Amino acid sequence: MQKSLANNSLGKKLIAPIAILLALGMPLYVRGAEYPLMLACIIQLYVVAVSGLDILFGYCGQISLGHAAFYAIGAYGSAILHNNFGLPILFTMFVAATLAALVGAVLAIPASKLVFHFLSLATVAFGEIVYQFIVHSPGGITKDFNGIFSARLSIFGFEFSTYRLWYYFGLACVIVFLTAKYFLVHSKTGRAFTAIRENSHAANGMGINVRKYKVMAFATSAFYTAFAGAMYIHLVGYVHPDTFLRKQSVLFLTMLLFGGTGSLTGPILGVISVELLIESLRVLQDYQGFVYGILLLIVIVALPGGLFGGFKNVWNLLAGRLGKRRGGAGAC
């Protein structure tokens, strides 16, 4: 009994996410399936970004409608460091993400005293300010409205020149980041995050420095999302500032809520389902934005537990009929 209490069952927890990601890699074995492969790559980087948002929102309960700003800092930071100083790409990705984490921490120090709606307003304002800095950058370092080019990913001279190769890099990133997330949320720090989400007053009373942990959650989340931004620019090779409008922040949040918060699998399922939705709406041409809005509204109103929350309910209902399952292992 006692042994099973400790959450050391990482292997088991990672089965589902990895299985899904491997399945996602199926186009690897199909000749000429470059486009699905590219989508798989984009899904991977979105998984990293949305997992970061999940740490902040799903675990720590802090809302952000400005995550596009961190995504931008990652993409632009890595591109500028690589283009202007010739630093190796993997290094620039980490530097840019660290920079974003610092920015996130600095933002969080004053922002952590704001709650819900006003925190979301503050993050909206933060997102807009970062956008304004990108399009009116000092000395034109971000190339303003032109967007910025950068090299495709290469590590120690090995070029990830095709989506096929990049896919493996993305997979490695997802595994590393999800493992780190799993470690983090099932630890003292993660418990502090969840405690703050559940009841910040009680958390404070239990000796948790609430502000410090909110700052940590913001910084971690910013690191994840910024790293995803860096992955993005070295996948596509080009970014335009309009990629980092509030729409993008809303997209991250939509993906998270679609898949369900506070889990490893949620962000993956959310990213896949929203990406697929967007892809399948392409055929509607002029009507795609309109239909997307309506579907979004329907999902929010009809299934506030997320698309997969809805599935889960059905599943639990079925499973409940088959035989009562053992109680869940709490927030995981």
Added chain:
Amino acid sequence: MLTTDKVTVKFGGLTAVNQVSVHVEAHRITGLIGPNGAGKTTFFNCISGVYRPNSGSVIFEGNHIEGKKPYQVNRAGISRTYQIINLFKKMNVLENVLVGMHPRLKSGYLSDMFRTPSQRREEKAAYERAYEWLKFVDLQDHALDPAGSLSYGKQRLLEIARSLASTPKLILLDEPAAGMNSKEKEELDELLKRILELGVTVLMVEHDMKLVMGICHYLNVLSEGKLLAKGTPSEIQNNPDVIQAYLGGE
């Protein structure tokens, strides 16, 4: 161990706690009683750092702690339970206790993220200790249930276990018996004695006179924000002011 000196708390024009000076003796159970609205919980909040007193001081083991943040007070060695249950409802019972252990765990952010060997050892030990605390309050069978699913009385016990997990020197219990049935109250009485055996001092607010009179070594009576009387339970029982306040107050 804990001494408050003329602590006063005002909300706007209202004086909730007025010049209250109380002394808590180490290794004893001290009770704080008084009619509803007497300012007991406000006084607790003042000690635990939720409110900063407008004047007066709170001295714990020779250090001023008034105006410190709740988490700092906790680290100084005072932990508490709440009148309105304040558990982390969606976390399971064991995790609630683990959160209580938070200030005693040494691992940091990076060692948590990379799960270093020392962090691993510490976590393993922490889980075992947390389980011991659950056994202490007899909740070991519910270790993996969400805290919100427990019965009211068991939630109270979990709050106590969570507070004890931070190995405090002083524990503040805010109406621990509220909502408990008589059997649970008996168990609580026994539990309080065991807490004392651990070397933890207890300061508690409680309405159940039978429990209070039976277990407390000292009592302080608050009424309308003022300290009305203090002394041993038998002294208090015979104090005319207290009788007047209780009869007049309710």
Added chain:
Amino acid sequence: MFLRLLISGLVLGGIYSLIALGYSLIYKASGLMSFVQGDVMTLGAYLGLTFYRILGLPFVVSLILTVLCAFAFGMLLEKGVIRVLLNKNVLPIYVVLATIAISYIIQNGVQLGWGSITQYFPSVFSKSSVKVLSVSVQPEALLCVGASLVCMVLLHFFMTRTRFGTAMRAAAMDPTAAYSCGINVSMSTGITWGLSAGLAAIAGMLIGPMYGVYALLGSMIGSKGFSGAVIGGYGNMYGAMVGGILLGLAEVFVTGYISSTYKNLIAYILLITFLFLKPTGLFNERAIQDD
């Protein structure tokens, strides 16, 4: 130059005020934040031009019809979406996201309905510019300043002098108490959303003739409106009016005397500064809880 900037600032400020007022009313009545105000303004402009240009109705009639439509839209939004979500007891983020979804629907819907090209909103006046103290201004600009002032005054009287307004204020302050006094709380929040939509629609009709009408007309004004509301004190009606006007002036004077590069930055800098340093705003509205 000063005078001209002052007038521009007042025009812009009037528009921000109308939007900020909507935010504050909604927050006061239901403790919620709507991200759809700017797009309701867009919708108002499209409806207005449909009545005025396409159907050829007189301006005042078009204005009334537009406001009525927007009011109905706001009510419907509250009853059909917001209320449904609140009854499910969801996290407030879902309400925010729902309003964002509706704003996508409006932005894309108007393009489908009216075409994606910028629509022409005919002048309300026959003269294309008038002189005020030797400065030529758009007559629409004067209308804009005047109309937003009238709206604010009317709203003030509505809220303080009518039975209905008093009931609404009561419902906002303490829904349970108001309910026990026989006030239909659900109706009154519905009306608040309707009123906010109506105000936004008026703003849309006022700026349509000056800016032209297109799908993203309101999106930036909508998000800057938040700044006005926060400056004044989120949830405070008078704060929203003053905050909106201050924002308009700040924006115009920064553009005029410093640089147009900072035109859009200023609103968000003000927003974040107030949130961090003076979250209760100029009118000390205690809506923003400290944690």
Added chain:
Amino acid sequence: MKKVLSLVLVALLALATLAIPAMAEGETFRIGTYFGITGGNSAYGIECRNAVRLAVDYVNQNGGFNGQKVELVEYDTQCSAEEAVKVATKLITEDKVDAAIGSMNSGEVLAAAPYFNEAGIYHFGCGTAASWMKEDWPYVFRAAMNNAFAVPIAANLMVDLGYKTIAIFNGQEEAALATANIFEETFKGMGIEVVARESYDAGDTDYSAQITKMMSANPDCILISVIGETGGPLVRQLRQNGYTGIILNKESFMDSQIEIAGAEASNYIAFANPYVTYKSVDDCDIPYMKEFLQRYLDAYGQMVKTDSAYRGWDTVMVMWEASKIAGSNESNALVEATHKVVIEGLGGTLDYTSGNREGYNTFNSFILVNGKNVLFKTWLEEGGYEAYLAETGNAK
């Protein structure tokens, strides 16, 4: 375990929809298009797409590309560069198109064109910014105007009028900003002083503060370099704030913009452009253009409102001509043949022989007077300028 299996199943199902096998390469010549059909600047994308469809129908009725029917594969970029890249990848790897026509927004072309170039696919962009043609992508061509080419022509108008000072108002997007910069350089070289330079960001609606600032510098003339739909409201606000002088525009002031600005406010806007828009088919007296306008009107029930329709038509016609010269539909052959194309386009001669991969290398300047675009030279010669001075009461 069951849960895991079911999740995998969901993912597999998802992939099944994605990994639809690439369509068989058939007997048709496939042209992929990516335009912004929804989102900010979509009015332009839609007109351009319409014109491309029209042109393709025409080509198919007249023998196609060396006997092959042309088939369009159309995508929407939602006016976003990121989407443009995704769409480009899809067109190249999945639809395996033989050629591609790209967006009106130069930002999108800049992002997507390198993919086509790398894949060796014959590609035309429809944006007017100088930037993406500077990249030297051999497979990338343009059958629309290059804004940079219009600058010296338009700047010369200042000399013709004897103006000495100018204020510049520009947007921040690539096409607007870069063009304004070239203008500023050119003016400096000509000894014309730029007395004020103001800008606005996409999404802005109110320009009165910038206008006030420009007018307080009291310039002889104001140059506007903006993209998309901003022109209409901008000119309207300029006039309403009391500016009565001549406005120099970086490109033609289109019918959609005149509607918004109002006919009166749109008077005296001068520009250099290959073509202009018309209120009705009868207003046009160029036979080839008239024929196109009628064709568009018949097909879509409305007049062409922006010049993006012209760009779409011209593009397909140039590609068609190249296929005739090459006698083959192979990409490299088409690229080579394009360098020999000289045809009449909607805005005059499209001549690719100079090797810069641009069609329109020189064109006329116009001025908008009473809702009609008059050749600037004609207007000056016929005493239009004196009439303008008399009407507005402006000095000089």
